[in-house]
Amino acid sequence: MSMAPGTIEWVHAFVDRPRDRFAQAHAFWAAVTGTRLSAFRGEDDQFVTLLPDGADAVLKAQAVEGPGGGAHLDFAVEDVAAKAREARALGAIPVFAEDGLEVLRSPGGQLFCVVRWEGEKARPEPLVAPDGTTSRLDQMCLDVPPAVFEAEKAFWPAFTGWSARPGSRPEFHLVEPEPRLPMRILLQRLDDAGPAGAHLDFSCSDLEADRVRHEGFGAETVWRGPHWIVMRDPAGGTYCLTIRNPETGDLPSAH
DSSP states (O other): OOOOTTSOOEEEEEEEEEGGGHHHHHHHHHHHHTOEEOOOBSTTSOEEEEEOTTSOOOEEEEEESSSOOOEEEEEEESOHHHHHHHHHHTTOEEEEEETTEEEEEOTTSOEEEEEEOOOOOOOOOOEEOTTSOEEEEEEEEEEEOGGGHHHHHHHHHHHHOOEEEEOSSTTEEEEEOOTTSSOEEEEEEOSSOOOOEEEEEEEESSHHHHHHHHHHTTOEEEEEOSSEEEEEOTTSOEEEEEOOOTTTOOOOTTO
């Protein structure tokens, strides 16, 4: 049963990668998420969905012009035009619109899309690796310049209708949906001014095991944080492995 027209019914995460590295990108992301590729879509076959077994898709990939390397979210609703009007009233800037799709920028400059809900409702279970460890792609981290951090903290809970709370460190702020939805948002305040960006995060039951597994598929370790590892995929985009419970998304109590 659907909810109110403005309710976010589902969320898709997009991996945006350069066209000349798109094949490496979608092959890698399918491998690390245990999914298979859909048929390609678009005038130039620039879109593909990564399909899990027994659940609805969460991850998609898009070939983009230029260096690429980012990510964005698609919010699926019953009434696209109404939800986009709501976003604009909260300060979002329109970028592009067609039937069933509106592309906007948040007040802090983050691209996102409002799309028509297609009935998705079954969240994929965490991926179980051959060694028994688990992981789940469950978080979009928005990398926010300091000057617009407060504006983003206000916009995303208001637009999504999700709850918000401080994160584990002063530079983090969480925007969390109810458990039926597959992606949450982590706002990360950057140290320096610069353009807004976004990357994807995995929750991992064993950080080192997942690092080794991802490197086996062609990723590189970039940097280690207190409870996360920054990785680079074969197409040059960065993402993070985080030591969180793949079932709940929460950090271990020791952190």
